[in-house]
Amino acid sequence: MNRGTDVVVVGAGVSGLTCAVRLAEAGQRVLVRSAHSLRRTTSCAAGAIWGPHLVAHDRAEHWALESLAVFRCLAGDPARTGVRMRTGVEAGRPGLPAPEPGPGAENVTACDPATLPPGFANGWRYRVPLIDMTRYLAYLAERLAEAGGEVTVGEPVTATELPRLGPVVVNCTGLGARTLVPGDPIMPIRGDLLVVRNPGIDTFFVEHDDDSDGLTTYILPQGDHVMLGGSRRTNDWSTNPEPAVEHAILDRCALAEPRLAGVRTIEHRVGLRPVRPRVRIGADERHPHVIHNYGHGGGGVTLSWGCAKEVLALTGDATRTIRQR
Ligand SMILES: Cc1cc2nc3c(=O)[nH]c(=O)nc-3n(C[C@H](O)[C@H](O)[C@H](O)COP(=O)(O)OP(=O)(O)OC[C@H]3O[C@@H](n4cnc5c(N)ncnc54)[C@H](O)[C@@H]3O)c2cc1C
Structure with a gap:
């Protein structure tokens, strides 16, 4: 358990960092744990162009449009954000x-x-929007630090450790979910x-x-x-x-x-x-304080801000459930 932390986000790709920024800017004390540096994530290999592609969920278009509104604002400062x-x-x-x-x-x-x-x-x-992912991931990490959050890179988290990491845990491990959630179809x-x-x-x-x-x-x-x-x-x-x-x-x-x-x-x-038959976003069945957010296929950048907004709401629900126990 990480003391002094409200939420532990696992994963420092675009999904994890965007969730971490949203949570930290909402006043949560956030720690991001990642098995890879930002440059070695899948997110850094994306082109990236806005547009839901190779991704399945009935809310995908909604999340994409929410993200689009954010990217339009970020495009106002391309040198800092990498968004144009x-x-x-x-x-x-x-x-x-x-x-x-x-x-x-x-x-x-x-x-x-x-x-x-x-x-x-x-x-x-x-x-x-076109997004230069090298600059953009660095921008997200800078914005997270400004909001008091932190990224640590180290050993992969195991399936046993995952629910024990913090009061609320957000699983943004992309393909890594394959080992954290045995049997997942990703x-x-x-x-x-x-x-x-x-x-x-x-x-x-x-x-x-x-x-x-x-x-x-x-x-x-x-x-x-x-x-x-x-x-x-x-x-x-x-x-x-x-x-x-x-x-x-x-x-x-x-x-x-x-x-x-x-x-x-x-x-x-x-x-x-x-890639997954459907993006997984929601609380874990056995551990309701673990929120999953993975399986964004070829559209993870495009959906990132919309999904992070959903995760923010889900972590609020998880915190309320924990307090009521
Ligand atoms: C060539 C290419 C082009 C693409 N083009 C686009 C595009 O134009 N537009 C678009 O929207 N999307 C595009 N995508 C898709 C997009 O890159 C992905 O959907 C997105 O990067 C997924 O982000 P993520 O944060 O969920 O996962 P990742 O970026 O894979 O990050 C996963 C994180 O979890 C960490 N992790 C995994 N397992 C563990 C563990 N056990 N313990 C601790 N940490 C762990 C990793 O170290 C990493 O930090 C493209 C992808 C590729 C490959």
């Missing part, structure tokens, strides 16, 4: 039309097919992301595909750098960068944006999207 509002194109190949963007995307217009890269037949132009969908120098790109490009395994194409400008993707491999637990995947991503992106021809990879990040 950007215009770009989502395009589909012949036979697989890109659907019109849902609520939240701004300035939505249909693209003239003649303006699309080779191999694409239809698409939409719109404006959404599984990885591997994704690769390349960081390259920005040759002057200021609009994003995203391929709309059918979410099947394999390769896809996205180009996300983040100031001096561009994030290039991507890949999708179900149930692949390896986080080893593969040169063949790197070259395939570079080729696809250069075809979509000729200014990327010949760019060199500065960093090859691999992340395992924590």
